[in-house]
Every structure is written in structure tokens, then in C-alpha cells.
Amino acid sequence: MKKFKRIVQSIGLALLLTYCNGSAPTQKPTDSTLALASILQETAPTNTQTPATTFDIANTKANLRSILENLSDGSFSFDDSIGITSFDGVKIAANIFVPQTDQTEQKFPAVIFINSWALNEYEYLVPAAKLAQKGYIVLSYSTRGFGSSEGQINVAGPKDNADLGKVLDFLEANYPVDVKNIGLAGISYGSGNSLIGLALQDRVKTAAAMSGWASLTDALHGNGSTRSVWGSILLVSGYFTGTMDPIIAQQFSRLLQHKDIDEVYAWADIRSPQTYLEQINRAGKSVYISNNLSDELFQPNSIIEFFERLTIPKKLDLNQGIHATAEIPGIFGLENYVWNNVYQWFDYHLKGIDNGIMDSPQVSIEKKLDTGRANYQNWPAKNISYQNLYTHPRSFFRKAALKTSPYKSQTYNKIYSGIDTLATTGIPILSPILEGHTDAPVYCYPSLISSVNGIAYKSEPYQQGLKIRGIPKLGLGISLSKSKGMVNAYLYDVSKSGLGKLITHGTASFYGKEKNSEFYEEFGLVAVAYDLPAGHRLALIIDTIEPQYAVPTLLPYSIKFHYSQTKPSKLQIPVED
16 A cells, blocks of 8 residues: 555656656766666556556656756755654654765755645655755655654644654764754645644754645635535545545545534644744744745635734735746756745755845746746735725616725625526636636636626726725625525636636635624735736626535525625735825
8 A cells, every 4th residue: 555655646746747858968877876776666667568647757867867866966865764763752764965075064944845746756756866065964864654654644733743843863963964054945735734733843853834824724624615616625635645644535525514613623733834923923933935926725815814914024915826837946956936936945045155135025926828937025014005986786777896095875686596607717727727827817707697596787987097906895784584605706817809808716605694684794806916908897797606616505595685885895915106
């Protein structure tokens, strides 16, 4: 079973490596190159009658060797036989790169890489080798339950943090580490573990957290809406590539059923970096954060709010792409914006090299469907403010509208659940990838939205255009015909022809509401940087079904959207002056 899991993990690496074919020139391999490349040997197929998926593992090994040949220059040694005994006897698998030196008393700064979910200690070989060339000791390990590490997956829980403490003990006891200059880094699962480790491990000075989460509650159940697509992917991949603690499936099942929610939230909060934010601030540590704006697993809103509350040296990059896609090229040594900043971040904070990283913009946001970035020296930026657009009702004689002043009377519109509308985020996973990396928008004609199952509000044209920067917020007066319900809100850029491009979206689910009783709900849409062209309109579309979220109930219900001057429904747009 363990070998099978290693094969599955290698297939995952193979898929990531497909576009690295031939990216590095071939030369005579050195001994250290062969040692590095041999790590995948045990997962390579021995039967020539293997399936096509398994055959890809050989390509993985060849691609990795090609890349590593250029990095193995004799300046470091590599050891893949590391086994670290944790507090409860569990063995943690690791590998280590150590710079070569003739000075017996020389100390080196250290970086510890923590694996992504469903991957292992070999994920960061190329970045580790690059850092070793620069004079870092670099240890990469598999968290418990993944790779060759024993135990059950702990989901960045107390056992994972205790394991990190033992890794630090091992590193300090066996290698010439400068204990005042140790950093953590990781993507996804490794990011969350790194941020928690930054808070709870005194010996850690700084961290680089990529495509991670601040609140695991928000990641899995933000605004009460369960991320059914990504949650299922995590669950299935965890079973195939690791040793799952049964509690993980139980907690996800509770979210889907909206059962024992307080217990799930308590479990998730322990595993959320935002729980430990004050410890980070009090320690005066530093952190680099990278997240992706179309990441539907760890949506950027909570990490932005986490970043805003940090009072330490910090930097945030928000990129286009889905979960981890902005960072993947750098894993294989390709030129990469995020990894360039990671290397500079460690050079400054662990080696004291004044390379300008702290003089660069504190926050950099890659614009959607654009090649540029919006840069800010501080966040929240002083030149960004919220503009209010108020919802106005539709009637037999007029269409629903977004206006700059509230509706002055009192009425409501009604829609029904059960059937989706044309408004959508597209095909889960695929559409955000195409949108983020090939500039292929998700389109919709707002005028064709079903008035039975949805409602579309349009603004007047913006003659000067609009620079949207940050988290749009939506407040709605609502009543439900049942105790459960859901609203999905989509913000579109509507051209003069009436065709809409999806800018962003948000969702909120409701439970335990009094039937037909009005309540007011506020929630954020996913953060975005988008330039609305001159002459275009904004459209807000609301319906009750979005494929990537679990619906609260399959029974039909109706939603009333209420309009009043005393508590107006409104869309707040963050706009750069």
C-alpha cells in the first residue's frame, strides 16, 4: 500500500513536470546529481506491461534529473536517508542539503520546507538545491501520514506542530545551523503548517507561505457554504496518497450535513494561523505570503484580512491562477515571480543581504485578464475607498438596477430555487485555470438570466472606467420561505454589446432562519483587481445554485429580496482613486 501511495504521489509530480520536458540542457551527471535523481527510483515501474499513467513516472525522473544536473556543482551534499523520531515514536521522513565548507566552525542559515497535501519530502528538491548553492542548510520533510512518514494525517494540528519541534531539534543537534536564522516555507498544506510553526516555534525567525489559508473554517465553510468540489478533492487525494485520520472525513461530512458545526469550527480553529496571529505579532517575526485570486480552495479574502492585522515586517503577493498554480513553475527551477521573492525574502531576513525586498511594494496584486500588477506601499491602501451601489427593484415596466442612491420606497422581488441560471463561475477548476493563465473569461449575457430563478441588477455606464481593487461587499435584505437557503452573487463587466465577463463572485448559505422573516446579510465577494473599461457597466446577478458549493437543501424554496430606505441593500465596490 505504501508503494502504491508513493506511485500516486509521483504521478502527481509527473503531471506537474509535463511542461518541464527539455527545459534544461543535458550534461554529464555528477555524483550528487545521480543521488538526487535516484530518489524516484523505487517508484519507477519495473514491469514493461505497466499502464500509461505509471509510465509517466519515468518521465518525472528524467525531467527532474535534467533540471538538477545544472544545480549539482559540488557546493553542497545531499542526504536522503533522514528519519526523525517524533514525540510519540512516529518516524518523520526527510532529506537535507548541506553546503560544503572547509571551515569547521562555520554556521549556516537554514530553511525547512514542509510538503503540500498529497505530496512528500521530494516536492522542493530544486528550490532546496538552489538555496544550498547560496549557502543555506535546507531540510525538507513529509508531515505525518504523507510520503514515507508514519502516523496519521493531522491537518496542521498539534501533532504536526510537535513534529516540527522535533525536526528543529534534529537540525540543531546534527548540523552546523545558525539557530538565530531559521525559516519555514511551503505551498498549500506546507503554507498553513509554516504559519502556525512561525507562531508557535520560538526558533523560527521568518516564513514564506504560498497558497495557504488563514482560517480553515473559512476555507472549508466560508459564509456557511461548504466547498464541496475542493473538499472532495482533498478527501479523495488524502486517502490515495496518505494515511487519513478518520476524523477528517467525519468533519467534512458534518459540514455537508450542517451538523455539529460548532465542534467542526473548534477543530478547524486550532488548525488556523489566524488563531495564533497575536503570538506572531508579539514575537516581532516576519512573513512573506503569496496567494492566488482564483483559488477556490483557499480563497484570498481571509488571508488578506490576516495580513492586514499583522504588525510585523510583511509582504503579500496576490497572483492570477487557482490553487498553487502561480508557484508551481518555481518548484522546477523555471523563472517565477513568487519564488524570486521567496529567495530574496530569505536572503534579507536570514542572511542580512540588503537586496531591496523590503523597499519593494508591500502588496502587489496581479490584475485579472491583464498583464500588469497593481502595487501598494501599505495595505489597506489610502487611495482605495468603497463606492456604494444600491439595488433597485425590477417591475413589469422596468429592470432591476444598481444606482448611487438608495431606493426610497419599500417593496421586494422574489426568485425560486431548484434550477441554475446562466450565471456561474464556469466549470470547477478548469474555468479558473483558463481564466487565470490564458486570459479566457467566463462569459454571460445578464439580460438572458431567468427572472424566475435569478435577478440581474445593472449599473449605468462608467464613462471613465473603474479600477476595482480588493474585496467587494454585498449587503442584502432577505427572507426565505424555508429555514434554509443560499444566495450566489456574481459581478460582471458588461460591454456595450451586453456581453458580460465575470469579475468575481461570492456566496452565502443560511440555516435555522425563521420562515418568511426578513433578515439582513452581509458577505464579501472574492478579492479582485480588475480594470473596468470606459463605457462599460457593472452587473450584479444573484441566484441559488453554484456548482462548486453544496446547496443547503434540495427542497424547493423562494427568496425575497427586500428594498427599503432605512436598511438598503447595497454593493460596496473598492475603487482606486
